Structures are given as structure tokens and as C-alpha cells.
Amino acid sequence: MTTTVAKRITDIGPPHYDKFLPPIIKKNYGQWKFHESIAPGVLCHVAESGDRIYTVRAGSPRLLSVQTLRRFADLADRFSDGHLRFTSRNNVEFLLSDRSKIEPLKQALFELGFPVGGTNNAISNIVHTQGWVHCHSAATDASGIVKSVMDALYDRFTHENMPAKLRVALACCLNMCGAVHCSDIAILGIHRRVPKINHQTLPKTCEVPTLIASCPTGAIRPATVNEKASVEVVEDQCMFCGNCYTVCPSMPLNDPENDGISIWVGGKVSNARSAPKFSKLAIPFIPNNPPRWPEVVDAVVNIVNVYAAHARKYERMGEWIDRVGWPRFFELTGIPFGRYHLDDFKHAGTTYARSTHIRF
Amino acid sequence: MADETTKTPLLDQLEQGPWPSFVKEIKQAGEKSPVCGDLLGQLEQSYSEKMGHWKHGGIVGVLGYGGGVIGRYSDLPEKYPHVAHFHTLRVNQPAGWFYTSDAIRTLCDIWERHGSGLTNMHGSTGDIVFLGTRTDELEPTFKELTEAGYDLGGSGSCMRTPSCCVGQARCEWACYDTMAICDDMTRTYQDEMHRPPFPYKFKIKCSGCPNDCVASIARSDLSIIGTWKDDIQQDATAVAEYAAAGLNIQKDVCDRCPTRCMEWDGAALTIENRECVRCMHCINVMPKALRPGKERGATVLIGAKAPIVQGALLSSVLVPFVPADELADTLKELIKRVWEFWDENGKNRERVGELIQRVGLANFLDAIGLDPAPEMVMAPRDNPYIFFQKDGDGH
Numbered sequence: 001m002t003t004t005v006a007k008r009i010t011d012i013g014p015p016h017y018d019k020f021l022p023p024i025i026k027k028n029y030g031q032w033k034f035h036e037s038i039a040p041g042v043l044c045h046v047a048e049s050g051d052r053i054y055t056v057r058a059g060s061p062r063l064l065s066v067q068t069l070r071r072f073a074d075l076a077d078r079f080s081d082g083h084l085r086f087t088s089r090n091n092v093e094f095l096l097s098d099r100s101k102i103e104p105l106k107q108a109l110f111e112l113g114f115p116v117g118g119t120n121n122a123i124s125n126i127v128h129t130q131g132w133v134h135c136h137s138a139a140t141d142a143s144g145i146v147k148s149v150m151d152a153l154y155d156r157f158t159h160e161n162m163p164a165k166l167r168v169a170l171a172c173c174l175n176m177c178g179a180v181h182c183s184d185i186a187i188l189g190i191h192r193r194v195p196k197i198n199h200q201t202l203p204k205t206c207e208v209p210t211l212i213a214s215c216p217t218g219a220i221r222p223a224t225v226n227e228k229a230s231v232e233v234v235e236d237q238c239m240f241c242g243n244c245y246t247v248c249p250s251m252p253l254n255d256p257e258n259d260g261i262s263i264w265v266g267g268k269v270s271n272a273r274s275a276p277k278f279s280k281l282a283i284p285f286i287p288n289n290p291p292r293w294p295e296v297v298d299a300v301v302n303i304v305n306v307y308a309a310h311a312r313k314y315e316r317m318g319e320w321i322d323r324v325g326w327p328r329f330f331e332l333t334g335i336p337f338g339r340y341h342l343d344d345f346k347h348a349g350t351t352y353a354r355s356t357h358i359r360f
Numbered sequence: 361m362a363d364e365t366t367k368t369p370l371l372d373q374l375e376q377g378p379w380p381s382f383v384k385e386i387k388q389a390g391e392k393s394p395v396c397g398d399l400l401g402q403l404e405q406s407y408s409e410k411m412g413h414w415k416h417g418g419i420v421g422v423l424g425y426g427g428g429v430i431g432r433y434s435d436l437p438e439k440y441p442h443v444a445h446f447h448t449l450r451v452n453q454p455a456g457w458f459y460t461s462d463a464i465r466t467l468c469d470i471w472e473r474h475g476s477g478l479t480n481m482h483g484s485t486g487d488i489v490f491l492g493t494r495t496d497e498l499e500p501t502f503k504e505l506t507e508a509g510y511d512l513g514g515s516g517s518c519m520r521t522p523s524c525c526v527g528q529a530r531c532e533w534a535c536y537d538t539m540a541i542c543d544d545m546t547r548t549y550q551d552e553m554h555r556p557p558f559p560y561k562f563k564i565k566c567s568g569c570p571n572d573c574v575a576s577i578a579r580s581d582l583s584i585i586g587t588w589k590d591d592i593q594q595d596a597t598a599v600a601e602y603a604a605a606g607l608n609i610q611k612d613v614c615d616r617c618p619t620r621c622m623e624w625d626g627a628a629l630t631i632e633n634r635e636c637v638r639c640m641h642c643i644n645v646m647p648k649a650l651r652p653g654k655e656r657g658a659t660v661l662i663g664a665k666a667p668i669v670q671g672a673l674l675s676s677v678l679v680p681f682v683p684a685d686e687l688a689d690t691l692k693e694l695i696k697r698v699w700e701f702w703d704e705n706g707k708n709r710e711r712v713g714e715l716i717q718r719v720g721l722a723n724f725l726d727a728i729g730l731d732p733a734p735e736m737v738m739a740p741r742d743n744p745y746i747f748f749q750k751d752g753d754g755h
Binding site for chain 1 (some may be wrong): 370371373374376377378379380381382383384385386388389391392399403406407408409410411412413414415416417423424425432446448451452453454455456457458459460461462463464465468471472477478479480481482484486487491492493503506507509510511523525526528529530531532534536537541543546547550551554570571572573574575577578579585597612617619637638639640642644645647648651653666667668670671672673707708709726750
């Protein structure tokens with residue numbers, strides 16, 4: 001007697017992209033010549049062969065139900081021969097070979113509540129993390145702030161009226177799953193209180209040497225508490241990064257009244273014009289104020305408006321600030337400058353002004 | 361109980377406003393899945409208390425894999441039993457995030473049968489994210505995914521799911537085939553992706569040009585960024601057309617060039633290509649008139665990461681130029697040597713960029729067998745404390 005056991009399939013990797021490419025892309029792969037912008041959110045790429053492909057880009061909340069995904073699939077069937085893709089900023093793109101279908105598709109997306117835009121000098125979608133929807137170390141929610149900020153910046157998504165690209169990103173703690181640290185505007189959740197050590201569970205849940213080694217400032221020391229091996233935190237040395245909590249569940253940092261948001265500006269990823277750079281601290285702390293975080297929305301909109309009013313064409317946030325100087329940035333935005341803006345970690349000295357180049 | 365947990369006055373406010381609402385998405389998925397009602401209930405409580413309600417981690421997965429599933433448990437399981445388990449699966453995306461409508465429906469069918477019906481398209485690293493299911497659904501979900509041709513992505517101390525820009529599929533600036541390289545890396549390192557072997561995570565991102573649409577220089581341990589060696593391709597007629605159409609070529613192109621390598625005399629644009637740093641600005645502004653050169657390939661950079669543990673880093677140059685047709689082989693050889701050194705010398709939770717900071721770039725280059733090159737630094741050292749070596753000539 002023989003029994004057949006179905007072989008378990010593993011390590012096959014993703015489907016090969018070739019299966020999903022529209023015929024016009026397969027035909028012109030690597031043979032694109034130039035592109036032009038037709039309208040906000042609509043691009044036309046022209047191949048050496050003369051073929052044209054039209055891209056219609058729409059914003060999404062990233063967190064999508066299968067119902068919405070099925071609607072996107074239906075739209076793709078109706079307008080783009082069943083082909084669609086997503087972008088690195090969580091937008092959905094429909095790839096059309098028939099120009100006459102652009103307007104009906106835009107209309108259909110509008111009726112479903114998905115705005116078309118995010119191209120060229122518009123503010124594209126905010127890349128973000130999970131927040132309270134799914135994460136254990138979040139100092140704030142992600143989706144709620146993103147929704148509130150994008151409601152306020154909606155017109156800047158659907159119009160290309162900024163001096164240059166402006167990239168906003170949100171991470172709900174310093175782990176930065178969203179790697180927001182090189183964004184024009186970064187919204188970053190932060191903790192501000194030392195971990196509350198659970199000495200009961202710590203010996204069972206955590207490896208003490210690993211825990212001690214996890215602290216970038218050496219603030220965690222071995223300690224015996226109630227005759228059990230545990231740790232203590234030198235409070236003056238803690239800068240609330242949450243590394244210890246990542247390796248040890250008995251070190252939670254969550255603190256409703258002291259967790260909140262910091263805002264960072266002037267970073268970029270692209271090599272265009274100036275080199276890529278990190279975002280720098282603008283506002284050290286704004287308390288969490290769900291469901292719509294009005295203070296965070298106001299702070300972001302203020303920075304966007306000041307930048308839009310003062311930057312020159314093609315000048316990214318950080319390039320504008322480099323030209324006018326940080327004192328002017330703080331003056332124009334009305335953001336107070338204080339001790340938290342002065343770095344005191346590694347390489348802090350490289351951020352001190354080491355010249356007499358001062359604008360008065 | 362059910363009534364109480366579906367009252368969400370705070371979250372309901374996030375259904376207002378023009379931007380698409382994640383709350384609407386959760387409610388919509390809730391029409392078919394009881395999970396979503398409890399998710400909303402717990403989230404509403406988080407909004408009211410200003411604090412998350414997920415327990416720390418939890419090791420769950422599918423048979424034989426050490427990653428790809430993020431374990432998540434509610435700390436209020438009695439109150440919200442449907443999210444007592446709320447694990448996430450990272451499903452490896454097809455390169456370039458291209459789909460057909462049928463592929464999307466297949467993914468929806470699987471996830472509707474086995475989970476919350478909530479997704480992220482996509483997660484920060486690039487995976488399709490299936491958000492929220494129970495431990496006993498993991499293996500059945502995985503079975504259906506693999507039968508449909510999908511596999512899990514990476515999590516933990518492994519090679520994370522590589523990602524890439526749209527590349528040559530729809531971009532004239534792609535200096536190498538990003539989707540092919542991304543797919544090749546993904547398939548080559550399935551074992552390292554699914555069975556975490558490293559001190560910490562290792563990310564690979566492929567961008568076709570220096571605009572770097574997948575943020576590889578900020579977000580990946582190995583950043584592969586397309587570039588070219590020869591002259592920018594110029595169509596003089598198209599340049600004149602941009603000028604005629606009102607573009608201020610002097611101000612918006614020449615004056616914005618970081619090396620001032622371009623001159624515009626009102627009729628012709630002259631580029632001193634030896635001075636060009638391939639920043640893309642002029643090409644971005646005049647895509648019909650200017651294009652990357654024909655001798656194309658990539659710059660390979662190493663070491664980017666977010667702040668955890670020792671501070672954020674951008675990648676720095678490792679190989680200034682690799683011709684496009686040699687890229688796959690060169691990368692595999694480089695990766696082998698880098699992983700060997702990292703495996704041997706990296707401390708627990710030390711990314712490769714932090715290791716290089718700790719041991720020094722010179723020692724790292726010795727270990728992986730590369731010669732120092734001036735393209736690797738912004739400037740030579742300015743401090744005279746030099747560790748001269750006893751043997752060798754110091755070069």
C-alpha cells in the first residue's frame with residue numbers, strides 16, 4: 001500500500017514579475033525614451049518605438065481591505081486591461097494604453113474616494129508605520145495622524161504647486177520601520193520616560209547580558225531585586241530609545257501622558273542637486289491628541305506653508321534651509337529653538353557652527 | 361459586549377475629510393470578518409487612553425521558517441477575543457509591485473478565508489502585509505499562498521525582502537534592470553531570508569538612478585543605485601524647445617547644477633561631463649532633452665540604517681561603478697564576502713554599517729578584499745593619528 005503525501009512547497013520566492021507586466025511594457029522594456037506630465041497624477045511615458053503608456057496614480061491609506069483591493073482589480077479590468085501596480089509611497093497606479101480612458105478612470109477613482117495626484121512637485125502620500133493598529137512599541141498611532149495630516153494637505157496632493165517635491169513620513173517610534181530619517185518632514189513618535197522595569201517577569205523573559213548590551217549609552221546595570229537577578233536604569237543616561245524594550249518585554253516605555261510626537265525637517269533621499277541628508281529636529285515634543293492630533297497637523301501645515309512661500313523653484317526643504325540658514329527657518333516658522341535642538345550623542349560636534357558665517 | 365466594542369466615537373471622526381480613511385477600510389473588512397470589530401474596539405480604547413494594547417512580540421511562524429510572521433497578541437484578550445491573536449504575515453511582493461487584477465483577487469481570496477481581510481499595500485520594506493490572523497491559520501494560509509505561487513518575506517535577523525523601483529519596466533532613467541536584480545537577489549538568498557542566520561537584519565534595495573525612488577541610500581544595508589559613466593545624452597532641438605516653452609535654462613538648470621558643469625548661451629547647452637556628478641537634476645527638469653549616458657551600471661553603497669542601535673547612517677560608496685552586465689555576479693561575490701566578515705565580527709544586533717563604524721572602513725575593505733578608492737570618502741582624514749602597519753608600505 002502506498003500513501004501519497006503532498007510535498008510541502010517552500011522557498012519558491014515571489015511570483016516572477018514577468019507574469020504581471022502589461023504587454024506594452026514587455027514590448028518596450030528598457031526602451032523608454034522620455035516622459036511627460038499630462039496632469040497631476042497622470043504621466044505619459046514614450047518608448048523608442050513610439051508606443052505610449054499612461055499612468056494614473058491615486059493615493060491610498062496603505063491599510064486596505066480586501067473589498068477595496070477587489071475594487072481596484074475591477075477598475076484595472078475596466079480601464080487598464082487588468083494591470084495595476086503600487087508605488088514605494090503606497091500609491092496605486094493604473095497602467096493604460098488607451099488615453100481616452102484616463103478621464104473616466106479618474107472619475108471612477110474620485111467616486112470611490114481615492115484622489116489622483118502625488119506626482120512631480122506635489123506632496124506625495126505619507127509613508128508610515130503601524131502604530132496602535134498593530135505595534136507593541138508605538139509611542140503614537142500612525143494611521144490616524146497620517147489621515148489627519150493628508151486631509152489638511154489634500155490640495156497639495158492633487159495639485160503640483162510646491163517649489164519641489166516634498167516627502168512626508170511618519171514612524172511611531174525610534175525603531176523607524178518607516179525609516180523617516182531622510183524626509184523633508186518627518187513625524188516621529190517618541191517616548192520621554194525611562195522604562196518601567198517589571199522585576200517579577202524580567203528574570204523569566206529576558207537575558208540580562210543581552211539586555212545590558214542593548215543600551216547605546218550604557219544606562220542599564222545589573223541589580224539584584226528581591227533576591228532575583230534583574231537590572232536598574234541610570235535615569236540620567238537614558239534617552240528613551242526603546243532598545244531595551246525590543247530585547248526585553250519587561251522594560252516597557254509606554255506612558256500616555258509623556259509619549260508624543262517630534263517633528264524633523266530638511267532630509268532627502270534623492271541625489272538630485274545636493275547630497276542625500278538626514279532630517280533635523282524642528283519640534284522636540286507635541287503631546288498625543290487623538291483622534292486628529294490638531295497640534296501636529298497645524299505644525300506640519302505651518303512648515304509646509306512657510307516653505308512653499310519662501311523656497312525657490314526646485315529647492316527641497318533642506319536645500320531652502322541651507323540657503324537661508326536655520327535661524328531664519330526658526331524665525332519664519334515661529335518654532336522656538338531650545339536645548340533639545342543641540343545634539344549630544346555621537347558626532348554631536350559636527351553639528352556645531354564652526355565658522356563665523358552668520359546671517360543677521 | 362459586541363455592542364460595546366463597536367462603539368467608536370473617536371475613530372468615527374477619522375471617517376471625515378477628503379483623504380481615504382483607514383477606519384472605513386477596517387469597517388468594510390468587518391462586514392465579513394469579526395476580527396475587525398474587536399480591532400476597532402481595541403484601537404478606540406488606545407485612542408481614548410493614548411496607549412497601544414499589543415503585547416510584546418511572540419514567536420510564531422510556519423514550519424521550517426524562522427521569519428515572515430510577526431507574532432502579535434492583545435493585552436486585553438478577554439475584552440477583545442477576536443484579536444487575542446493578531447499575527448501578521450509578510451508576503452514577498454513581486455518585483456516592482458506589479459500585479460494583474462486576477463493576482464490581486466487570488467490574494468484577497470486567500471486572505472479572506474484565513475485572516476482579517478486587512479492588508480498593507482505595502483509594508484515599509486516592500487512586502488505585501490496580511491494584517492491579523494490566528495496562530496492556527498498561519499500554516500493553512502502559507503499552504504494556499506505557496507500553491508498560488510507566493511512565498512513569505514523576511515523578518516528578524518535575516519536578509520529582509522529586497523525591493524526595487526519600477527526600473528526599466530516604465531522609466532527611461534533606469535541605468536540597470538532593477539526588477540531583474542531584485543528578483544535574482546530574492547531567489548538566490550531564499551535560505552538567508554527564511555532562516556535568520558545573521559547578527560541582525562540585512563536589507564537590499566535597488567534604485568535605477570540617483571533619484572533613488574526606493575530610498576536605498578537611507579534604508580538598506582546594501583544600496584544599489586543606477587548611474588552612468590559616459591556623457592549625458594543631449595537632444596539639442598529638444599533643449600531649444602524647452603527654452604522656447606519658457607523654461608529658464610540658466611536659472612533652473614545651470615544654476616542648480618551642483619558642480620556648475622553646464623553653460624547655456626541662449627542657444628546651446630554645453631556640458632562639461634568630466635565635472636558632472638550624475639545628480640539627475642538637469643535630466644529631471646528636461647526629460648525630453650537630456651538622458652543618462654549609454655555606458656550604464658550602478659554604484660554600490662553599504663551601511664544605511666535607521667537610528668537603532670548606535671544612530672542612523674546613510675550608505676557610503678563601496679564600489680563606484682559596476683557595469684550593468686556584471687552587476688549580478690559582482691553583487692553576489694560582494695555579498696558573500698560582506699556576510700562572512702559580518703558573521704565573524706558582528707555583535708548581536710549590530711548592523712553591517714555599525715560594524716564598519718566600529719572597525720573602520722580600512723579594516724573592512726581589507727577583510728572583503730577591496731582596495732581603498734578616493735570615491736569612498738568625502739575627503740581624506742584630517743586627523744594625524746594614523747595606525748601605521750608594521751609590514752607593508754602603508755599604502
